[in-house]
Amino acid sequence: MTTPWGEFELSRFPEDPRDRLRAWDASDAYLLRHLAEEGVPITGTVVVVGDRWGALVTALARHRPTQITDSFLSQEATRANLARAGVEPGAVGLLTTQDPPPERVDVLLVRVPKSLALLEDQLLRLAPAVHAGTVVVGTGMVKEIHTSTLQLFERILGPTRTSLARQKARLIFCTPDPALERPANRWPYSYALPEGVGAVSGRTVVNHAGVFCADRLDIGTRFFLEHLPAGTRGARVVDLGCGNGVVGTAVAVADPQAEVLFVDESFQAVASAEATYKANGVPGHAEFRVGDGLAGVAPGSVDLVLNNPPFHSHQATTDATAWRMFAGAKRALRPGGELWVIGNRHLGYHVTLKRLFGNSRLVASDPKFVVLKAVKRG
Numbered sequence: 051m052t053t054p055w056g057e058f059e060l061s062r063f064p065e066d067p068r069d070r071l072r073a074w075d076a077s078d079a080y081l082l083r084h085l086a087e088e089g090v091p092i093t094g095t096v097v098v099v100g101d102r103w104g105a106l107v108t109a110l111a112r113h114r115p116t117q118i119t120d121s122f123l124s125q126e127a128t129r130a131n132l133a134r135a136g137v138e139p140g141a142v143g144l145l146t147t148q149d150p151p152p153e154r155v156d157v158l159l160v161r162v163p164k165s166l167a168l169l170e171d172q173l174l175r176l177a178p179a180v181h182a183g184t185v186v187v188g189t190g191m192v193k194e195i196h197t198s199t200l201q202l203f204e205r206i207l208g209p210t211r212t213s214l215a216r217q218k219a220r221l222i223f224c225t226p227d228p229a230l231e232r233p234a235n236r237w238p239y240s241y242a243l244p245e246g247v248g249a250v251s252g253r254t255v256v257n258h259a260g261v262f263c264a265d266r267l268d269i270g271t272r273f274f275l276e277h278l279p280a281g282t283r284g285a286r287v288v289d290l291g292c293g294n295g296v297v298g299t300a301v302a303v304a305d306p307q308a309e310v311l312f313v314d315e316s317f318q319a320v321a322s323a324e325a326t327y328k329a330n331g332v333p334g335h336a337e338f339r340v341g342d343g344l345a346g347v348a349p350g351s352v353d354l355v356l357n358n359p360p361f362h363s364h365q366a367t368t369d370a371t372a373w374r375m376f377a378g379a380k381r382a383l384r385p386g387g388e389l390w391v392i393g394n395r396h397l398g399y400h401v402t403l404k405r406l407f408g409n410s411r412l413v414a415s416d417p418k419f420v421v422l423k424a425v426k427r428g
């Protein structure tokens with residue numbers, strides 16, 4: 051990436067040589083060019099929210115920025131990109147969306163996240179640190195910036211306008227108004243599950259902003275809850291890509307002897323899973339871990355993996371993540387251990403499971419979803 055601060059070699063995480071997707075886009079480039087061309091003073095405490103793969107903080111490293119991210123994968127990519135650029139450790143602060151934000155912010159750069167709820171939560175958390183002199187600039191691709199996005203800046207920070215589009219990217223300029231009466235932060239948000247969803251019927255789910263299906267039960271997850279394996283009897287279980295933790299909590303409620311590991315790459319998700327588990331007063335053993343799939347879980351150490359894989363509109367991303375999750379499950383399972391997967395019928399996960407495990411059985415189906423099970427053979 052060529053920027054007014056120099057040229058940087060950037061990659062995503064995990065690195066995949068077949069992956070031709072760049073680790074920055076036109077919205078990163080537009081923001082950096084704007085800061086340089088307009089001579090925007092980048093002094094004091096510089097905070098960068100939503101930097102996808104660390105392109106912004108790597109380019110701006112000499113201004114000692116602090117990055118705030120919800121994503122473990124983004125944070126790992128940022129660490130690697132900073133190291134490759136020769137940035138001294140500690141020059142860039144790496145915070146998660148769950149950490150307390152800095153007390154004063156002089157420059158706030160926002161790469162608009164995919165989740166409007168996460169943007170709302172982050173702006174509300176940062177607003178007390180923003181003052182009348184804070185420079186606030188947002189950036190995103192045109193298709194990611196809606197009227198509702200601009201309204202959030204306007205309602206939480208102050209008067210907001212946008213730039214012209216350049217290479218399908220747009221900037222957001224906001225003039226903070228400290229006298230503004232901000233709305234209350236509605237996150238984290240809890241709701242009660244409906245009846246008829248197995249062990250967790252009528253129980254509470256806690257959702258931090260930005261987690262998958264944060265304000266109602268997803269219909270796929272619902273179908274999974276209705277068909278989870280019975281009789282786990284003290285098994286070591288992983289809720290892989292746990293989101294708000296409803297699946298792993300269902301296992302723990304049904305079998306208090308089970309040892310459940312909740313894993314997600316989203317800091318918001320893992321915090322939600324822990325809150326959901328605690329809200330249900332389950333007496334068993336549980337561990338909550340932010341990480342990339344099952345990396346770091348000892349091979350052959352798990353009896354059961356439950357997975358509702360992520361799917362994005364970008365097909366390449368979809369397949370790659372599901373494949374990595376299934377392959378990780380195969381490694382982590384003991385011989386005879388099982389991976390249970392819920393997916394949209396059209397995603398064809400049975401083909402992937404057959405290729406990886408040599409078997410795939412249909413546990414349940416409806417016109418939209420399938421629950422599949424693959425067994426690790428000796």
Ligand SMILES: C[S@@+](CC[C@H](N)C(=O)[O-])C[C@H]1O[C@@H](n2cnc3c(N)ncnc32)[C@H](O)[C@@H]1O
Binds near residue numbers: 290292296313343
């Ligand atoms: C479709 S959601 C399922 C959430 C929850 N299990 C449910 O059924 O409601 C997929 C989850 O996978 C997580 N995820 C995506 N990539 C991941 C990765 N590389 N490692 C761990 N979790 C990941 C997402 O953050 C998201 O919470």
